Amino acid sequence: MMNCQGVSNLLDQWQAGEPIQASAFSDLRAHLKVCPVCAQRVGPLVPLLRFDVLQEVVQLSEAKDFSIADQVMGGILQNTERATGAPGPTVPEGDRGKPLTRRPLLRSPLPRRTFLRPGRIGALGAAIAAVLVLALGLSRLMVPPTAADRVVVTFVLEAPQAQSVAVTGNFDNWSAQGIPLKKQGDGKTWKATVTLKRSLEYRYNFVIDGERYISDPRAVLSVDDGFGGQVSLLDL
Amino acid sequence: MAIQRTLSGNPEAFRAIVEAYQKRLYQFCLIRLGDPEAASDATQEILIRAYKSLGTFKIGRNFRAWIFSIAFHHLYSGWKRKKRDAEKLQRSYYPEEVERTNPEENLLSSETLRELRGALSKLKEDQATVLYLHYFEGLSVADIAASLNLGEENVKTRLFRGRKKLRELRFQRNNSKN
Numbered sequence: 041m042m043n044c045q046g047v048s049n050l051l052d053q054w055q056a057g058e059p060i061q062a063s064a065f066s067d068l069r070a071h072l073k074v075c076p077v078c079a080q081r082v083g084p085l086v087p088l089l090r091f092d093v094l095q096e097v098v099q100l101s102e103a104k105d106f107s108i109a110d111q112v113m114g115g116i117l118q119n120t121e122r123a124t125g126a127p128g129p130t131v132p133e134g135d136r137g138k139p140l141t142r143r144p145l146l147r148s149p150l151p152r153r154t155f156l157r158p159g160r161i162g163a164l165g166a167a168i169a170a171v172l173v174l175a176l177g178l179s180r181l182m183v184p185p186t187a188a189d190r191v192v193v194t195f196v197l198e199a200p201q202a203q204s205v206a207v208t209g210n211f212d213n214w215s216a217q218g219i220p221l222k223k224q225g226d227g228k229t230w231k232a233t234v235t236l237k238r239s240l241e242y243r244y245n246f247v248i249d250g251e252r253y254i255s256d257p258r259a260v261l262s263v264d265d266g267f268g269g270q271v272s273l274l275d276l
Numbered sequence: 277m278a279i280q281r282t283l284s285g286n287p288e289a290f291r292a293i294v295e296a297y298q299k300r301l302y303q304f305c306l307i308r309l310g311d312p313e314a315a316s317d318a319t320q321e322i323l324i325r326a327y328k329s330l331g332t333f334k335i336g337r338n339f340r341a342w343i344f345s346i347a348f349h350h351l352y353s354g355w356k357r358k359k360r361d362a363e364k365l366q367r368s369y370y371p372e373e374v375e376r377t378n379p380e381e382n383l384l385s386s387e388t389l390r391e392l393r394g395a396l397s398k399l400k401e402d403q404a405t406v407l408y409l410h411y412f413e414g415l416s417v418a419d420i421a422a423s424l425n426l427g428e429e430n431v432k433t434r435l436f437r438g439r440k441k442l443r444e445l446r447f448q449r450n451n452s453k454n
Contacts, residue, residue: 051443054439055436055439055440055443056436057432057435057436057439083388083391084388084389084391084392084395084442085392085442085443086388087388087389087392087411088392088407088411088439088442091410091411091414095414097411097412097413097414098389098392098411098412100303100389100393100412103299103300103302103303103306104299106298106299106302106316107295107298108294108298108302108316108319108320108323109291109294109295109298111320112294112298112320112323112324112327113287113288113290113291113294115320115324116287116290116324116327117287117288120287208280208284210334210335213283213331214280214283214284214331215284215285216284216285216286218284243334243335243336245277245280253277253280253281263336264336265277265279265280265335265336266279266335266336266338266339266340267277267278267279267292267293267296267339268277269277269280271280271335271336273336
């Protein structure tokens with residue numbers, strides 16, 4: 041059984057950021073149940089220790105019924121309806137792809153995920169996609185010689201049931217229409233070739249039938265977008 | 277896909293983001309401002325600022341860290357100007373008196389959390405923010421560092437000092453009553 045001195049020692053350990061054993065945390069709680077003095081002065085810190093031991097974030101309750109979604113959306117939509125000059129999300133020129141020196145793709149802190157989620161892709165049929173980055177020598181044949189810092193990229197998606205396919209990303213400011221892919225002679229493959237700046241990091245999605253955003257199943261790296269989908273990364 | 281859809285010209289898609297983060301942001305603002313009405317106003321302003329800045333977010337990175345960095349800078353920019361008022365509000369919203377209930381059954385009760393909130397509101401801005409983002413939002417030291425544009429060692433130092441200060445607050449209260 042932990043005593044009052046033990047509680048103090050444990051808090052010293054916690055304060056210093058040292059790991060705390062789950063058993064020590066249990067002993068602490070047991071002590072607080074029988075020691076009103078320690079409970080009073082340490083009790084409010086228990087949720088913080090709980091996080092450090094059990095990784096359970098502190099939950100507050102006063103925001104339970106809080107909702108301002110209608111007010112926020114009302115303001116946003118009202119501004120958007122004012123046609124020209126309306127404030128809205130924009131992608132700054134400098135953010136339509138960042139120099140790799142700023143954040144190398146392979147050093148991404150985000151976990152690498154598998155490209156294909158059977159449930160998501162299954163509805164599209166046997167969708168297969170590939171990004172073909174042509175070699176510099178070939179790209180010189182296809183783009184003006186002055187554009188040595190450019191790379192020709194072909195986006196390919198196999199989506200036999202799609203009526204339309206587009207690709208959109210930070211290279212086109214996530215435009216609504218995206219860059220349309222053309223259906224090929226085999227009736228299932230869609231392609232679009234675009235020229236992008238070299239040494240930049242791009243993020244993109246395919247858009248099926250103008251409404252369904254999917255990641256590129258064959259991208260080198262696709263990551264969670266934080267809202268139930270994935271975004272593909274292209275490192276040129 | 278809420279971000280992509282919003283950026284592609286569908287502002288209504290931003291509602292999913294509002295609904296996912298409004299409570300979290302409100303709690304953060306409430307602790308820093310102390311007043312529910314001011315916290316609600318600040319939450320609206322932060323969300324609208326996030327909407328306008330959405331194009332600067334690199335989809336796939338930690339959105340929570342990004343939106344809380346907006347919240348932090350929003351509150352901090354107005355904090356010095358409103359410091360005096362905010363301090364008054366904190367005093368009014370977090371009364372010093374604590375209900376006397378059975379401490380054995382109250383380790384994680386709302387009263388305990390109220391005391392914790394009150395203690396956090398007494399910390400310096402920089403310490404309270406990193407403690408909140410870590411313990412209430414579960415952000416890692418690295419995420420907090422990126423979010424607030426600080427070094428990781430700096431974040432660790434602030435966490436250490438914040439924990440130390442919280443302990444002192446608790447012991448101080450106890451000693452003052454003895």
